[in-house]
Amino acid sequence: MKSLLAPLDQISEFDEIVDVRTPLEFAEDHIPGAINAPVLSNEERVIVGTMYKQVSPFEATRQGAAMVSRNIAAHLETTFADRPRNWRPLVYCWRGGKRSGSMTTWLNLIGWRARQLDGGYKSYRRAVVESLDALPGRFRYVVLAGHTGSGKTRLLNALAETDAQTLDLEGLASHRGSILGMLPNEAQPSQKAFDTALVSALRALDHDRPVFVEAESRRIGSISLPVSLTEQIHRGTCIRVETERGERIRLLLQDYAHLFDNREFFKAQLAKLLELHGRARIGEWQKMIDEDKRVELFEQLIDLHYDPAYARSTGKHFAQLPGSMRFALRPTDADINEQARALLAQLR
Numbered sequence: 001m002k003s004l005l006a007p008l009d010q011i012s013e014f015d016e017i018v019d020v021r022t023p024l025e026f027a028e029d030h031i032p033g034a035i036n037a038p039v040l041s042n043e044e045r046v047i048v049g050t051m052y053k054q055v056s057p058f059e060a061t062r063q064g065a066a067m068v069s070r071n072i073a074a075h076l077e078t079t080f081a082d083r084p085r086n087w088r089p090l091v092y093c094w095r096g097g098k099r100s101g102s103m104t105t106w107l108n109l110i111g112w113r114a115r116q117l118d119g120g121y122k123s124y125r126r127a128v129v130e131s132l133d134a135l136p137g138r139f140r141y142v143v144l145a146g147h148t149g150s151g152k153t154r155l156l157n158a159l160a161e162t163d164a165q166t167l168d169l170e171g172l173a174s175h176r177g178s179i180l181g182m183l184p185n186e187a188q189p190s191q192k193a194f195d196t197a198l199v200s201a202l203r204a205l206d207h208d209r210p211v212f213v214e215a216e217s218r219r220i221g222s223i224s225l226p227v228s229l230t231e232q233i234h235r236g237t238c239i240r241v242e243t244e245r246g247e248r249i250r251l252l253l254q255d256y257a258h259l260f261d262n263r264e265f266f267k268a269q270l271a272k273l274l275e276l277h278g279r280a281r282i283g284e285w286q287k288m289i290d291e292d293k294r295v296e297l298f299e300q301l302i303d304l305h306y307d308p309a310y311a312r313s314t315g316k317h318f319a320q321l322p323g324s325m326r327f328a329l330r331p332t333d334a335d336i337n338e339q340a341r342a343l344l345a346q347l348r
Contacts, residue, residue, distance in 0.1 A: 004101075004104050004105070004108065004114070004115055004116050005096070005115065005116055005117075005118040006090060006115035006116065006117060006118060007118050008117065008118070008119070008123050008124060008127055010090075011031070011090060011117075013088075014088050014089060014090040014115070015087055015088045015089060016035065016083075016087070016088075016089045016090070017031050017033055017034040017035070017089070017090050017092070018034065018035055018037050018089050018090065018091045018092070018103065019031065019034040019035065019036050019037070019092060019093075019121075020037055020038060020039045020091060020092070020093050020099050020100050020103050021036070021038060021092075021093050021094055021099065021121065022038050022040055022041060022042045022045050023036060023038055023041070023042055024042045025094065025121075026038070027190075028190045028192055028193065029121075029125070029190055029192035029193045029195075029196055030121070030196075031092070031121070031124050031196075032196065032200055034092075035079070037075045037079050037080075037103070038071065039067075039068045039071045039072055039075075039093075039099050039102060039103055040064070040067055040068060040071065040099065041071075044064075044067045044071075047063070048060050048063060048064040048067070051063060064098075065102075068098075068099065068102050069102075072102065072103055072106050075103075076106070076110070080107075083112065085111065085112075086113070087112045087113070088112070088113040088114070088115075089107065089112065089114050089115075090114075090115055090116075090117055091103045091104045091107070091114055091115070091116050091117065092116070092117035092120045092121055092124070093120050093121065094120050094121050094122065095119060095120040095121070095122045095123075096116060096117060096118055096119050096120035096122075096123070097120065100116045100117065100120060101116055104116040125192065128192075128195050128196055128199050129195070131199045131202070131203075132195060132198065132199060132226040132228065132229070133226070133228050134228075135199065135202040135203070135228075136202065136226065136228045136229035136231075136232045137228060137232055138207050139202075139205060139207060139210075139211045139232070140210045140211065140236070140237070141167075141210070141211050141212075141213050141232055141233050141235075141236030141237070142210045142211065142212045142213070142236060142237050142238075142239060142347070143213055143214070143215050143233055143236040143237065143238045143239065143318065144156060144212065144213070144214050144215060144239055144241050145215040145238050145239065145240055145241065145314055145318060145321055145324070146215075146240060146241030146242065146243065146329075147243070147248065147302070147306060147307055147310050148178060148248075148252075148302070148306035148307075148310065149243065149247075149248030149249070149251050149252045149298075149302060149306070150241045150242065150243040150248060150251075150329065150331070151241065151243055151247075151248075151251055151329050151330075151331020151332075151336075152214045152215070152241050153168075153170060153176070153214065154251075154331045154336055155241060155329055155331065155336070155339070155340060155343070156168060156212060156213070156214055158336045158337045158339065158340035159212050159340045159343070159344070161337055161340070162337055162340045162341050162344065164212055164340070164344060165205060165206060165209045165210065165211050165212065166211065166212045166213065167201060167202070167205070167211050167212070167213045168214075169198075169213065169214065169216055169220060169225065170214065170216070170220055172189075172194060172197045172198055172201060173188060173189070173194055173220040173221060173223040174186050174187065174188045174189060174221075175188055175220050175221030175222075175223065176255070177214075177216060177217070177220045177221070178306070179269055179270075179272060179273060180256055180259060180266075180269055181220075181221060182221060184258040184261075188221050188222050188223060189223070191222075191223060191224065194223050195226075198226070198229075210237075213233055213236070215233070215238070215314060215317075215318060216230075216233065217313060217317075218230050234317045234318055234319070235319070235320075236320070237320060237324070238318055238320045238321045238324035238325075239324060239325050239326075239327050239343070240321065240324050240325065240326045240327065241327055241329050242326055242327065242328050242329065243328075243329050243330070243331060244330075245302070247330060247331065247332060248302060249295060249298050249299060249302070250332050251331050251332055252298045252301075252302075253294055253295070253298060254332065256298075260289070260292070260294065263289050263290065266289050267286040267289055270282055270285050270286060270289075271286075273305065276305075277304070277305065281304070284300075285297060285300065285301070288300075325346070325347075327343055327346070
């Protein structure tokens with residue numbers, strides 16, 4: 001009998017990728033483009049796991065098989081009801097075990113040419129980790145360095161719109177990178193989901209063209225960057241983005257205005273800096289939030305927190321920064337794309 005297993009390197013040969021893990025597992029990370037057709041719900045998986053430990057493996061397997069059978073039947077009547085006769089899906093679960101094996105068997109019995117991913121999601125995750133180690137070294141990085149509020153992200157986005165090649169790490173991480181960098185109404189992805197998105201982004205880049213990227217620390221909110229990528233960025237060619245102080249204040253007032261919609265949360269975030277700044281200063285900043293002294297608050301944050309932190313981190317990590325090219329930016333102006341084109345012209 002022909003094996004129903006397919007290795008990861010054959011993934012592009014299939015019409016559709018079917019992830020049969022639970023919705024929670026799928027939400028944490030999944031193969032790009034996969035659909036979720038769980039053979040066990042979140043709650044059912046807990047029930048089976050508990051029964052395996054507290055009753056017996058046999059009873060857990062028996063009950064699990066009944067649940068899986070019902071769920072596969074439901075998918076056949078709904079999720080897969082419109083699939084054509086020659087449909088060729090690739091099915092996977094956590095490690096290529098019973099969950100994906102059951103689905104693959106039934107799809108083949110019906111007549112579809114289904115295959116089970118050898119090693120399951122674990123084999124895919126292993127490939128992602130290996131790629132994160134190897135891919136970053138294939139590119140030349142141009143690093144936009146500058147103080148908080150200098151408009152690096154806006155410049156990076158403008159460069160992308162003018163056909164430069166960019167890698168938006170903060171966009172992938174859904175976070176601006178600072179203690180106040182969380183985005184409104186947007187949670188950060190899981191670490192695994194970020195890794196998957198980063199590998200996809202790196203694979204889409206052209207090795208022969210420079211990659212513009214922002215200067216980042218090893219962490220962006222709750223996300224950790226791969227060591228290999230961090231090291232390559234630290235070795236990259238730097239551009240020092242310089243923005244007038246008043247312009248930086250205007251940008252911060254725009255980008256962080258949402259923080260004043262939830263002032264208790266804003267104050268709680270600043271409280272995380274107690275060890276660094278002391279209770280008196282944090283209390284003063286929290287009072288400014290209550291009194292809506294936005295300009296005064298951001299002036300102090302720039303002078304007493306952001307700029308000293310920038311001086312400590314960039315000097316230590318970016319060896320090429322002292323002799324790097326300087327670029328004056330007006331990030332709140334409407335002609336940001338024209339400024340990006342001017343930067344590219346200077347680099348030719």
